[in-house]
Amino acid sequence: MSDDPYEYDDMFIDLMLFGGKVCSHCGRTLPANTERFNRDHTEPDGLTVTCRQCRAASARQRYYTPAGEVRRARRRALRIARREAKENAT
Ligand SMILES: [Zn+2]
Numbered sequence: 001m002s003d004d005p006y007e008y009d010d011m012f013i014d015l016m017l018f019g020g021k022v023c024s025h026c027g028r029t030l031p032a033n034t035e036r037f038n039r040d041h042t043e044p045d046g047l048t049v050t051c052r053q054c055r056a057a058s059a060r061q062r063y064y065t066p067a068g069e070v071r072r073a074r075r076r077a078l079r080i081a082r083r084e085a086k087e088n089a090t
Helices: 005-018 050-065 066-089
Strands: 020-022 029-031
Touching: 005 029, 050 066
Parallel strands: none
Antiparallel strands: 020 029
């Protein structure tokens, strides 16, 4: 949790306004709003079961896995192919 007292106040007010939602990953109770959770229409409350911070952390982790390496290589190849297609068109 942050040491910033203003953020703490915001969190307190948001918890009253939106109600709390427990992140299934870190177990923290956070305000059930889109500032803390991403949207997910498949969930009853329209929010993902893990908080934004945890999702960002797991995305960072995936980046360094072999699967992440493959995805980056694919994106790189796509970018080069698109640029070449554009240069050939003009
Ligand atoms: Zn979390």
